[in-house]
Amino acid sequence: MNLIFRKIKALIVEDEKIIAKDIESTVQRLGHDSAGIVSNGEDAVRLSKELKPDLVLMDITLRGAMDGIEAAKIINESLDIPVVYITAHQDEDTIEKTKAANPYGYISKPVDDRDINSVINSAIYRYDVEKKLKEAEEKYFRLTENAADMIISQSLKDFSYNYVNKAAKIITGYEPREFYSTPDLIRKIVHPNWKEEYSKNFELFIMEKCPENFEFKIMRKSGEERWLNQRSVLLGRKPGETYEMEAILTDVTERKKYETDIEESNLKLRALTGYLQTVREEERVNISREIHDQLGQDLTALKMEISILAKKLARSSESYIVGSVSSSDLQIELQNMGMLIDKLVNNIRRIATELRPDILDKLGLVEAIQWHCEEFEKRTKIKCEFALKEVDKFIDAQQSISLYRIFQETLTNVARHSGAEAVKISFYDEDDQLILIIHDNGKGITHEVEEKSTSLGIMGMKERALLLGGKLEIKGESGKGTEVKITIPIKK
């Protein structure tokens, strides 16, 4: 034991004057102070109270009503002062009795300097260590008792509770004493719908196969439902050893409520997005049809009128002049108007097709992708390569238009951002999933851009994939390009 010298003040209780003096001078010679000498138990208690010595050296047998053991008990228990006994040829029984009064050591008469020195030092050392331990225990107890979370220590042999703090009452409605008298009370108050899950997690936890952290619902004493998060540790694990569990249980009902609210509002938002997209597609179909059919037909009629007029003009043999316009000028103008109308018809067809490619409805998604690629290649000079399986039979109208829109947006991004020279498109089915991959050989999107981008393109693509019950992943490699992969389940 490494003892650090601490100067102390000792009270000597000894009714043999010479021995008392001898002990006092030894104590002083060892560098300590004497608080005085007394010869009976009552004075020992009184002076201990008054002078507050660090240590009392107490003769066991004292004359008077109070013997040494009795005095030592009072001094130690009520004044918290350590007592060392001075013993002569005491019998076993008396020595045994001293043990009840928490002895800090024994000095035997006749006293010896070295003996006194080591007994004083070890008594003081023990007293200091015990005091620190007590303070630490008190601090720990204060902390756990005042914690807002429920803290428990439970035996895993009979599931009785060794400790339950005050917060148990606030969280569960049950007093700590109710936990002490009802082993495994927590399991008993787990919500009926959670009992099975709780027991499963608990067993896994004991076998160290599940995280120390799990959540479950309880019914409070009042019948109210609460969500708890339990974090636990196992103690004393050795093969065959009975062990113990310490756990902290936090009431997470509020957090759970927010989580459910957020989840619900996400679902609502998704449903709304889905609805808006459907409406948008329907609108596009209508506008596209109106433009194509109505405008297209009117323009065709106009074209016919013009060509009839041109033919009539060509048939008449005389040439004439109206104002400053000759009939040949008129023929040229009519020809130009005809060409302009052809151009207009083409433009209208293009706009209508871009709004809603009827190829998608007539020939399916695979053909539509090919057609879009051809247009894309013409417009951007970025080469497109395909590996497309005939998967149209697995795709319904909603999946078809959504995948097409994702594909369109991906190619727009390639043209706008990638700097690529070529794009590879694969489309196939695998294990009840449809997979569409678009890979460009451009600069490669970075993870940060993809994660932090507030623009709506990629976000909308991901949302569309989620609405189809699938997912969209984007991977970029600097200088090597970007891969967009859409996976959706095949509807049965």
Ligand SMILES: Nc1ncnc2c1ncn2[C@@H]1O[C@H](COP(=O)(O)OP(=O)(O)OP(=O)(O)O)[C@@H](O)[C@H]1O
């Ligand atoms: N193929 C690609 N190669 C490199 N970077 C890309 C590629 N596709 C997208 N990005 C990057 O990701 C960002 C986000 O793309 P997103 O489509 O969401 O938005 P945007 O195209 O900028 O705007 P919009 O909302 O009009 O689509 C782009 O601004 C671009 O920096």
Ligand SMILES: [Mg+2]
């Ligand atoms: Mg975009």
